[in-house]
Amino acid sequence: MNKVLQTSLPFDAWPERDRSLWQAALRGGAIFEPDGAAAHWAEDTRRQVAKGYGKWLWALQSFGTLAPEVDPAKRVTEDHLRRYVAWLEAQGLASVSIASRVTDLMEAIRVMEPEADLSLLRRLVSTLQQRAQPSRNKAVRIKPPGEIWEACTDEMGRIAADPAPLSMEAASRYRDAFALGFLVWSPIRRRNLAALTLGESLRFEAGRWRVAFGAEATKDKSPLAFALPDEEDYQAALSDYLQRIRPRIMGADDLTRDALPQIRGPLWISTRGKAMTAHALYYAVTRASARLLGAPLNPHLLRDCAASAITTERPDYVLAAARILGHSQLSTTLAHYEQASMLEAGARLQEIVAEIQSRMEQEVPQTLAAPYDPFLLDPWEQD
Incomplete structure (x- = not known):
């Protein structure tokens, strides 16, 4: 050696x-x-x-x-x-x-x-x-978020519709596809993804599934809180994962819908019945994207098109994108958005930015409105 x-x-x-x-x-x-x-x-x-x-x-x-x-x-x-x-x-x-x-x-x-x-x-x-020139063309590797989500829903739909008994292999593929889809809509850092715990950082409250991390759990030491999407296909995938897929991986019985708010424990479960590590989730997401899209997309790369994922249909959600991404300044979010400018929302985004910035004083903490200064920011955008 x-x-x-x-x-x-x-x-x-x-x-x-x-x-x-x-x-x-x-x-x-x-x-x-x-x-x-x-x-x-x-x-x-x-x-x-x-x-x-x-x-x-x-x-x-x-x-x-x-x-x-x-x-x-x-x-x-x-x-x-x-x-x-x-x-x-x-x-x-x-x-x-x-x-x-x-x-x-x-x-x-x-x-x-x-x-x-x-x-x-x-x-x-x-x-x-x-x-500096990136050794690999990142723009070529980025996929439109809509395409990623469609591939995820197709995979989960095939598994859900299969009349055969749910195998561990099929359950694992569903879990990986849902984890990939989860990051399309909620591009949190990998360590927070792995730390999602039902009944703690992920709760069902006021009719919505909500994510909340304290300041001690985030990279920028600021609390992070947001609701999961209420789109029908997303909610169907989440319910199926919690009712059938996760219990199968754990070796337990299916759950009823009424039981979902009372579930406790790690959201992501390995085939050994234990919480998946951040490292394991990295490879699960990369493996799923390579299989479904023909290109391996790691969790950090997904963050590069995360602002577009949130703003494709509603550009005014760019402020929510900034908060979920953990960016202390709006300019950072917009920089991520521009890397995925192939999406149709790109043209509409610029029209609404002026309106958003005009109400920044009321809607965004002062740190988001501050001018960009690379020497005041932590330079490491790692998962």
Whole structure:
């Protein structure tokens, strides 16, 4: 077996000064002390930025210029940055990945030394992002949400109409198709998708199924709440999943419609009768889309056309799209929408944006109305 080439310095090998500053950045403050600059970051974000910063340290070490006694920000010189970018290019990284690695470095320095001058890094990040070209054409991979949902309903309809006893394999295919369809209409992040729990984060209230997550469960640390679609085909699929499919996977009897509001436990169940992990759901959705559409669509890629999924029939739902996507600013949602502009709603969306923005003060939190500033946002749009 070939040994994997190491290109990132592990945390326990960081200089003592760097480790101390990083730990302080992550630390929550005591009663009369402020939180560290990265205390609010999700675990995935912490891990990603730390790995990226370790890559920078490894590069400096390989150049013979690490200087453990020097503060992190003082190591960020134009010469070091030029050598670092060249080193990343020599590894064969795509331009998008290189831009991400330098953003890792900038974010690490920002939270470890909040008073540091980041102007050099910001200029470099801006330049790299402008030059970055995706290694794969995302626009080609995005499918119109209506097409995805139709494929899901066709699959679920075939399974539901089959007169043969419901097999575990058929139940699993129905579950995967419904999970894919769920993300078309409710494009929440993968960790929240996996955390959906009947009777807790997913409840039947006032005649509607409603999703609600507290601030501690979301990436941007803001509460998230919305109702599931009330379209007839969606509600039929959801009821069938809860009454027949989920019980079959769990090895239990079918449920009556009246029993649905009292169901408890994970929404997504594996064939072992346990809650599906976020990793398992990723592959379930990707596998289902490849089978039904001829193209593997992962949960994050579905978010790129999520605003269009919500606004195809009602462009004024763009505010709901922003909230469900977890975007702190409307401009971010519109950027996602533009990636899927092949949908017929695109032409109508622009007509209503002016009207929406005119009532932003009343309808949207101030953070949604604020001008876009990439340096004030968490740069990691991961599931």
